[in-house]
Amino acid sequence: MAGPWKMVMDNISRDRLISILSPLMLLLLWEALVRFHLLDYRFFPPPSTIVGRFWELLVDGTIPSHVAISLFRVFSGFLVGAVPGVIIGLTMGLFPVIRAALEPVVAATYPIPKLALLPLMLLIFGYGEASKIATIGLGCFFLVLINTVAGVVNIDKIFLDVARNYGATKRDYYLTIALPGALPMIFTGMKLGLGVSLLLIVAAEMIGAQNGIGYLIWTSYQIFRLEDMYIGLVLMAFFGYFFTMGLNSLERVVIPWKDPKS
Amino acid sequence: MEGPKIVVRGLSKVFGTGDKAVLALDDVSFTVPKGQFLCILGPSGCGKTTLLRILAGLEKKTGGHLVLHHENPAQPLNSMVFQEYSLLPWLTVLDNVAYGLRMRGIPPREREARARGFIDKVGLGEFARSYPHQLSGGMKQRVSVARAFVNDPEILLMDEPFASLDEQNKILLQQELLRIWEGTNKTVVYVTHSIDEALYLGDRILLMTARPGRIKRDIEVSFPRPRDFKELKTNPRFAALFAEVWGALKEEVLGTTLKERPPRLAGT
Numbered sequence A: 001m002a003g004p005w006k007m008v009m010d011n012i013s014r015d016r017l018i019s020i021l022s023p024l025m026l027l028l029l030w031e032a033l034v035r036f037h038l039l040d041y042r043f044f045p046p047p048s049t050i051v052g053r054f055w056e057l058l059v060d061g062t063i064p065s066h067v068a069i070s071l072f073r074v075f076s077g078f079l080v081g082a083v084p085g086v087i088i089g090l091t092m093g094l095f096p097v098i099r100a101a102l103e104p105v106v107a108a109t110y111p112i113p114k115l116a117l118l119p120l121m122l123l124i125f126g127y128g129e130a131s132k133i134a135t136i137g138l139g140c141f142f143l144v145l146i147n148t149v150a151g152v153v154n155i156d157k158i159f160l161d162v163a164r165n166y167g168a169t170k171r172d173y174y175l176t177i178a179l180p181g182a183l184p185m186i187f188t189g190m191k192l193g194l195g196v197s198l199l200l201i202v203a204a205e206m207i208g209a210q211n212g213i214g215y216l217i218w219t220s221y222q223i224f225r226l227e228d229m230y231i232g233l234v235l236m237a238f239f240g241y242f243f244t245m246g247l248n249s250l251e252r253v254v255i256p257w258k259d260p261k262s
Numbered sequence B: 001m002e003g004p005k006i007v008v009r010g011l012s013k014v015f016g017t018g019d020k021a022v023l024a025l026d027d028v029s030f031t032v033p034k035g036q037f038l039c040i041l042g043p044s045g046c047g048k049t050t051l052l053r054i055l056a057g058l059e060k061k062t063g064g065h066l067v068l069h070h071e072n073p074a075q076p077l078n079s080m081v082f083q084e085y086s087l088l089p090w091l092t093v094l095d096n097v098a099y100g101l102r103m104r105g106i107p108p109r110e111r112e113a114r115a116r117g118f119i120d121k122v123g124l125g126e127f128a129r130s131y132p133h134q135l136s137g138g139m140k141q142r143v144s145v146a147r148a149f150v151n152d153p154e155i156l157l158m159d160e161p162f163a164s165l166d167e168q169n170k171i172l173l174q175q176e177l178l179r180i181w182e183g184t185n186k187t188v189v190y191v192t193h194s195i196d197e198a199l200y201l202g203d204r205i206l207l208m209t210a211r212p213g214r215i216k217r218d219i220e221v222s223f224p225r226p227r228d229f230k231e232l233k234t235n236p237r238f239a240a241l242f243a244e245v246w247g248a249l250k251e252e253v254l255g256t257t258l259k260e261r262p263p264r265l266a267g268t
């Protein structure tokens, strides 16, 4: 018994070790290549300087303030887009008449790249937070909306019959059938929405902001401070990773009924 | 038995229009007295589900008349046990069983107590917190039966609830159903394609023709209650009634498989 089990354990810890070591090796290689002038340090500043600079900006409060404002914009935009996306999506999914009325509008506006709307948002909402939040909101809205509608439409019709037979009110259809039934798809939409939010926040802050991680990346390009730019890139990567992790754990908590086999 | 609970007169149902129109029910008439356990027996595709869904108000009738007597407005008129698995996957067994009570605005504590009572009655006490995907087919249908009964409707509509179960489970659930139903004075319309089941459960059997569904025979099943499945199977009157029903049903089954009735409405 111990033999095969031990082998599995060995494999797991070996794989984990490799997955920790390989990025470290890559960083070491990078450092070495720059030191030996095989890589141009102006484009690829060595990881040791980036880490040093990171510490500097962390302590003087520059990074925390950029991170805070970017997070605020992403989460506000996400909420502003996802909440109406879910509500309108459930309504379109439940009522074929409303779906028929709104589907052409959605189909026509969805393909517009949301970034292309940023100038319009700047004109409407001005240079303040609202324009950034609105742009991100639009990006999330459509993804959440479309996935929610699909989620409701794909709910087995038998469950609607059950609700009707047991005397469900309109509100009951929303809360006991459409919302829980579409929840897995709503999560799909939210994950896609968060991905798009990261894209939009960087672009919006490069064009129309005086702070945030996108602004950090853009100004470091203009003054040619590439350590700062790499810090911005790494921060974005971390955000993407933690947002996805967060949504995944939230999903496990709110969908405990999900059949692991399906 | 008291006055009629259900009156159906000349009921018809057409699905679709024009070339694609299908006549599913044609001139169906019958009356169900209060408290009767009525079985509707017919070959598959004859319109049994359609008839039940019209009784439940889930489907519109095309023609004819239909009256369900609702005596007590505080009590729901009907609750249905569906043919397919119909438990809401996102609710626990307890919440599924309490669903009807929740829709009726009964406070959480009371509905939970009542739901637990019925979950125990169908022998699933320890699964109250499980989700449907963790249950076997037989357990799911037990929960469906409990969900309908706990709602305390005047009429129970049951659409082949045990058809997909293995023989042993089927007999067990039929026994449980009779045990729960006896003494409730609830009117039951129970759809099945099994002669055994109809004879064991019903006070009366309505035999339907193959599509379009019509009432072919109206057969009284007067075995005394409570009924014992083993005893009934060895009763010569059971055998005689079985032969009679099978004789009539066979014509319908053969009719569909050999002659292949035209599936469309003549002249439309």
Ligand SMILES: Nc1ncnc2c1ncn2[C@@H]1O[C@H](COP(=O)(O)OP(=O)(O)O)[C@@H](O)[C@H]1O
Pocket: B015, B016, B022, B024, B042, B043, B044, B045, B046, B047, B048, B049, B050, B051, B211
């Ligand atoms: N929603 C529907 N649309 C079109 N045809 C239907 C629909 N529901 C049932 N039918 C047809 O009506 C007939 C009766 O179906 P059904 O009532 O389900 O039969 P049973 O329950 O006796 O097997 C079948 O031929 C079926 O194809």
Ligand SMILES: [Mg+2]
Pocket: B048, B049, B050, B083, B159, B160
């Ligand atoms: Mg059927």
